[in-house]
Amino acid sequence: MWVCCFHELADLNYELTMRKIIIGVMGPGEKATAVDMQKAYELGKLIATQGWVLLTGGRNVGVMDAASRGAKSVDGLTIGILRDHDNDGISEAVDIAIFTDMGNARNNINVVSSDVVIACGMGAGTASEVSLALKANKKVILLSVDEETKNFFQKLVSKNLYCANDVDNAIAITKEILA
Amino acid sequence: MWVCCFHELADLNYELTMRKIIIGVMGPGEKATAVDMQKAYELGKLIATQGWVLLTGGRNVGVMDAASRGAKSVDGLTIGILRDHDNDGISEAVDIAIFTDMGNARNNINVVSSDVVIACGMGAGTASEVSLALKANKKVILLSVDEETKNFFQKLVSKNLYCANDVDNAIAITKEILA
C-alpha cells in the first residue's frame, strides 16, 4: 500500500533544485535574414552548453527555429511558447510546446518567463518583446543591432539594456547578469 | 406574456447599426510629459467630437487619463482596458472599464480592438503597443515623434505607419484612413 506522508514530502525538499534558468531568444520569423539565423543557431547551442533552458516563440521559422535547432544540436532543452493552439507550424526542435492560443499577447509571456532576453535580429514582433521586457524590468541584450535601434531602446529605458557585438559577447553578458 | 419570436429578432436587424468606431490613444503613464498630456487631452476631445469611441489603457495617470478627460469634456464615450482586476488606479474619466487581469499582455488587446492607433508620447509600454499594432497590420499614427523614433518604426514595417505634426493632423489622417 502506497502512503505519502508529510514527513516524506518534507524530506524530498533536500533533493529539489531551484527552477532552471531560462534564456529567451527573440527574433524575426519569416523575415529573419540568413545572418540572424546563423547567430540564433549559435546562440541556442551556447545557451544549451551552459546548461540553461532555451525559450523561443516556438514556430518553425526564422530565429525561433534556428535557435531551437542549435540548442538541440548539443542536446539542450527547448521551450516554445506558441501563439496558436495546435501543432501546425511548430518547430521540430521544440521539446516542450506551450500553446497559449492568445496570438501576439503571448509575447509578454515570452519575456516575463525569461531570466535574460536576447534579441537576435529585429522586426515588429521582436520590438514588442524588447519593449515588453524593458517594461517588466527584465535584462535585455541586443545582439548586433544598428546605432538607431540601440539609441531608440536606450531612450526608452536605459538601465536594463545591454548591447553585444557577437554571440560570444552575448553569452558573456548573460553570465555576468546571472552571477 | 412576453414572447421573442424569430420574426421579431429578424426585424430588429434593420434598426441595428454597425459597431462603433474605436480610436486607441496610447502613451506613457507616470512618465508622460506635460506636453504629452496636453496633446492627449486635445486628442480625446477631438476623437469624441467626431463621434468615435476612445480606447486607452484606462489608468488614472498620463496620456490614458488625459485623453479620457478630453473625451469626457465633450461628453464622449471612453473605454479603459485595464491591466489589473479592480478599481484601484482607474481613471475617473473611464466610462467602460474592461478588467483584463493580464498585465501588459493587455497591450495587444488595446491595439487589436482599435480601428486606428495613435501614439502620443513614447515609452516602453507605448513602443510595445506600436510594435504590436504594426505586427497586427493596424494603422498607426505617431504624433510629434523625433526622427529616430520615426525611422526605427519605419524600418520595422513601413506600410501602415503615419506621422502627424500635431493633433489636428492626426485627426485628419484618421479620417482619411477610415474613409
Next chain:
Amino acid sequence: MWVCCFHELADLNYELTMRKIIIGVMGPGEKATAVDMQKAYELGKLIATQGWVLLTGGRNVGVMDAASRGAKSVDGLTIGILRDHDNDGISEAVDIAIFTDMGNARNNINVVSSDVVIACGMGAGTASEVSLALKANKKVILLSVDEETKNFFQKLVSKNLYCANDVDNAIAITKEILA
C-alpha cells in the same frame, strides 16, 4: 490657442461620473436553446432598461446575440468581448467590440469585468465562466438551472452564488447585490 492647464483638469473632476455598471450575461453560443435565447433577450432588455451596460462574448449566435439584441431593442449599450481578432462572427447588436485574440482565455475577462454575472443556459464555455467568476469572488446568478447544476456550483463556492427562477427575479437579485 488651446491650452490644457492643471486647473482645468482638476475642475473636470466634478463633472465626472463613476464608471458605468456592467452586467455580464453568459450562455451557450451555437448550442443555446430557444428558451435560453428568449430569456437572454429579455435579460438584455431589462438590463438596458435599468441603465446598466450589457457585456457578453459578442458573437452572433446564441445567448450572446440574443441578450445584445434585447438591450439594443431599448437603446442600451452593449459590449462584446470577442475571442478573435476581426469582425467575422460578431453580433450586429454589439456597440463596442473588444477583440482579445485570445480564444477562450477571454472568458476570464468577461467575468472579471462584470459587476454581476448572470448565467443563462449552460455549456462548457458557460461553466468555465461561472467557475472563473466564483474563483474571482464575483457574484453569480444562475438563471433557471436544474438541481444538479445548482448543487455542483454550490459545492465549489457557496457564498457568492444566487439562483433565480425567472428573468425578473434575476434582475431583482442584481439590484440587491448592487445596492
Next chain:
Amino acid sequence: MWVCCFHELADLNYELTMRKIIIGVMGPGEKATAVDMQKAYELGKLIATQGWVLLTGGRNVGVMDAASRGAKSVDGLTIGILRDHDNDGISEAVDIAIFTDMGNARNNINVVSSDVVIACGMGAGTASEVSLALKANKKVILLSVDEETKNFFQKLVSKNLYCANDVDNAIAITKEILA
C-alpha cells in the same frame, strides 16, 4: 570559423524527436484535501515514470505542488504555468516556470498545452479547467469524483470525458488515449 549552412540544418532533422507528451494535472490549491494530495503525488510519480512531462499550475500548494514533487521523486520533468510574474509562491518541485502574469486566464493555457488533462480533486479553478478543456476538445480524466460532478460534466460534453476510479486507472486511460 563557424558556419551554419542549410544543409546542416536539414541534416539535423533526422535526429530531432517529436515534441514531448505533456500530461496536465489540475486540482485545488489551498483547499486540496490530504487525499487529493496523496493521489496527486502518486499521479506525478507515475506520469514521470512513463516518460511524460508533467504540467501543473506551478504554485507551492495543493495538488500542483504534490504532483510536481511526485514527478521529481523519480526524476521527471515538471512544468509550472504560473498566474503571476515572479518567484513568489512557486513550487520548489517545478523545473520550468512559465510566468504568464495573467491570473486565472492562464487556466486556458494549462489545458490547451496538455495532451491529456487529469482532474484530481475539485474546486472553482479546477472546474474552470475541466470546462475549458472540454470546450477545447481535450480529453479529460476525472479522478475519483462523486456522481453529481461526473453527471454535471457529462451533460456539458460527453465525448471526451473519462472517469477513473484510482490513480492506476487514470494512467491506464491516459495510455489508451495516447495510443
